[in-house]
Amino acid sequence: xxxTVPKLKSFTPAALDKAAEKLLAVLKEEAxxxxxxxxxxxxxxxxxxxxxxxxxxxxxxxxxxAPKDAKREVGQRVNELRAAVMATVENARxxxxxxxxxxxxxxxxxxxxxxxxxxxxxxxxxxxxxxEHPVIKTMHEIVSVFRNLGYSVEEGPVIETDYYNFEALNFxxxxxxxxxxxxxxxxxxxxxxxxDRLLLRTHTSxxxxxxxxxxxxxxRIVIPGKVHRNDPPDASHSPMFHQVEGxxxxxxxxxxxxxxxxxxxxxxxxxxxxxxxxxxSFFPFTEPSAEMMVSCFICGGSGKRGxxxxxxxxxxxxxxxxxxxxxxxxxYGFVDYDPKKVSGFAFGMGADRIAILKYGVDDIxxxxxxxxxxxxxxx
Ligand SMILES: [Zn+2]
Numbered sequence: 499x500x501x502t503v504p505k506l507k508s509f510t511p512a513a514l515d516k517a518a519e520k521l522l523a524v525l526k527e528e529a530x531x532x533x534x535x536x537x538x539x540x541x542x543x544x545x546x547x548x549x550x551x552x553x554x555x556x557x558x559x560x561x562x563x564a565p566k567d568a569k570r571e572v573g574q575r576v577n578e579l580r581a582a583v584m585a586t587v588e589n590a591r592x593x594x595x596x597x598x599x600x601x602x603x604x605x606x607x608x609x610x611x612x613x614x615x616x617x618x619x620x621x622x623x624x625x626x627x628x629x630e631h632p633v634i635k636t637m638h639e640i641v642s643v644f645r646n647l648g649y650s651v652e653e654g655p656v657i658e659t660d661y662y663n664f665e666a667l668n669f670x671x672x673x674x675x676x677x678x679x680x681x682x683x684x685x686x687x688x689x690x691x692x693x694d695r696l697l698l699r700t701h702t703s704x705x706x707x708x709x710x711x712x713x714x715x716x717x718r719i720v721i722p723g724k725v726h727r728n729d730p731p732d733a734s735h736s737p738m739f740h741q742v743e744g745x746x747x748x749x750x751x752x753x754x755x756x757x758x759x760x761x762x763x764x765x766x767x768x769x770x771x772x773x774x775x776x777x778x779s780f781f782p783f784t785e786p787s788a789e790m791m792v793s794c795f796i797c798g799g800s801g802k803r804g805x806x807x808x809x810x811x812x813x814x815x816x817x818x819x820x821x822x823x824x825x826x827x828x829x830y831g832f833v834d835y836d837p838k839k840v841s842g843f844a845f846g847m848g849a850d851r852i853a854i855l856k857y858g859v860d861d862i863x864x865x866x867x868x869x870x871x872x873x874x875x876x877x
Contacts, residue, residue: 503555509568514560514575521556521579525586532590534657542587553580629877633740633865636853637722640742643719643766645757649744652719654705657684657727661693662704666832667783675782680728682737698726702743703783706844709745710833716748716839722849733861740849745825747835747842752826753786756843760790761821767852768795775816784844785822796855811853817855820847 501524526544528782532541536792545552556576564572567680612871630638641651671692679700682704701732702723702789709719721743729735761774773793793799794811811817822845827837850862857866864872 503552505559506563506774509572514572517560518575518579521552522582525583529590530584534718536588538671541590545583545587550741551585557805560611598806621846627875627877628871631865631873632853632857632859632876633850635876637849638734638742638857639741639767640763640847640849640852641720643763644744646766647718649718649720649746651724652705652709652721654699654702654708654721656724657696658700658704659693660695660697662707663697663699663701665693666707666829666834667703668781668826673782675780680834681862682726682728682767698725699848700727701725702741703844703846704744706743707833710747710830710835715835715842716746717842718746720744730864733863735771736850736862738866739862741846742849743844743846745842745844747825747840749840751824751843756822756824756845757824757865759819759843764790768792771798773799776822779821779823781821781823783826783829787821787823789818790820790822790845792819793817796836796858818846819852 503519503521504517506513510577522776528541528544532538543551548554556579561569561572561576564811616711645651651851663681664676665671666671680719681700682698684698685694702721705721705723709721710717722743723741724738724739725741729737731737746759757774757776765776772795774791775791776788779787779789794801794808794815794817797803797808797815799815801808801811801815807813808815820849822843825842825844830837830840852863853859854862
């Protein structure tokens with residue numbers, strides 16, 4: 499017959515222990531019998547129901563009935579029992595039993611008195627994982643090629659001063675070369691001297707100056723980063739894009755080092771069969787300057803894809819990939835390097851453009867509109 503809370507004849511600790519032990523044994527046994535939601539409710543009402551629940555009964559029959567000098571002892575026992583009852587009732591949840599798997603029995607054993615059946619072999623809920631953005635992925639690839647050559651990574655602010663973006667890179671105020679970089683200026687800077695006025699950097703080159711200011715040669719760095727120019731967005735332009743630049747300064751660095759380094763980097767990026775070619779160019783901060791081309795890795799340099807003309811190389815078999823040159827000695831003057839003792843080269847490439855070529859994307863805007871259907875193709 500079901501357990502009823504007995505009246506206590508004695509309130510000695512030994513008698514209390516015995517009564518508590520019996521009550522806990524019954525509690526455990528009844529918890530094991532809970533197999534359905536109806537059972538669980540009945541179990542809960544029987545033990546913690548306000549009116550005739552077991553907890554109410556031990557409160558009335560044991561605590562209230564206890565003589566004054568035993569109240570403290572009894573109160574403590576009743577509190578302990580209450581905690582045990584509450585925890586057991588709380589845990590007595592019934593699970594829905596689905597196709598029994600061997601694991602189910604194990605879980606039941608581990609949980610002991612708590613009647614739970616849980617199929618841990620069911621698949622969980624998968625959260626969709628993000629993937630690396632194709633432009634960031636491309637930047638990482640470029641950076642890792644140079645890291646393997648011993649270059650370290652440097653970064654700098656996207657909001658720059660006129661001094662670091664232009665002047666220290668040998669673009670004097672009012673020099674026409676500034677017009678080649680349509681610059682976005684920060685408003686209300688007119689009261690400042692020109693060199694302190696803020697702008698969105700148009701290239702990552704200011705980081706070359708900042709690094710040379712704090713570091714003595716030898717310097718070998720790559721600079722990945724975001725840049726801005728006042729270019730209206732279209733399929734091949736974006737007012738925000740990404741560059742990876744590099745700088746190597748040491749004693750006796752020559753144009754041969756520049757060519758060898760970049761030729762190796764292009765083979766590492768686009769495959770060992772690509773060829774490189776240089777033609778003269780102009781940048782204020784390098785002298786001499788060059789543009790480098792790689793043989794088209796899409797058509798293999800033939801200018802054709804089957805009977806079709808190869809569009810990425812405009813049928814020439816070559817793709818312009820980066821600008822480079824020997825650091826102009828004037829630049830060393832801004833960073834306290836001695837142009838008689840050191841020489842070096844610098845190069846810069848557009849990461850977005852390389853990603854476009856690598857992945858055959860026909861519109862740069864696709865990179866930045868955040869359409870998951872586009873981005874998940876690069877996972
Ligand atoms: Zn081609």
